[in-house]
Amino acid sequence: GAVVSQHPSWVICKSGTSVKIECRSLDFQATTMFWYRQFPKQSLMLMATSNEGSKATYEQGVEKDKFLINHASLTLSTLTVTSAHPEDSSFYICSAREAGRGYGYTFGSGTRLTVV
């Protein structure tokens, strides 16, 4: 089945630094990937839709200059949290859907970001 690999699984960084999270579709091509943020004991909140070869579409309230998304190939999307602050600490998850394999989405295993 479709597999989405997300890396790293966890990262600790200092305030003011930037962190890049990668999301790869391992056995299929994904023209669209999605980035979510999840706070403890809460559901997933869509941050942005990553489109291969074009600009990402951000949800209302999500700062595009802070959360940079690059989808340079059909198998890789990256999310860079720039100038990270403690309030950016969260669980970030990506997802993609393989065309022609039904409606279900495959999610990465998530990245736990802690900003200290």
Place this chain on the structure above:
Amino acid sequence: TQLLEQSPQFLSIQEGENLTVYCNSSSVFSSLQWYRQEPGEGPVLLVTVVTGGEVKKLKRLTFQFGDARKDSSLHITAAQPGDTGLYLCAGQRGNTPLVFGKGTRLSVIA
């Protein structure tokens, strides 16, 4: 405004009991999906329902899509400790991104 209302938010039951989780909306969805998420991991798809009135079974789990495609339910029979986790319903309308409910945190006590 939450597009998908999921209830209950928390549920703690004894092993062997039955339970039902509900996912309701005033909007019509082209498909509705149920996911299960373990701590520190991404959600894993359990089932997708697309036809109004559709019922799907996955071992002890029964999923139903409302006739009007606005609501869905997940019923677990004879719950086991291994069923513990966060259950999420998610709906899709056309080509728009998935919309998630707030989730139901289930704890099954042995």
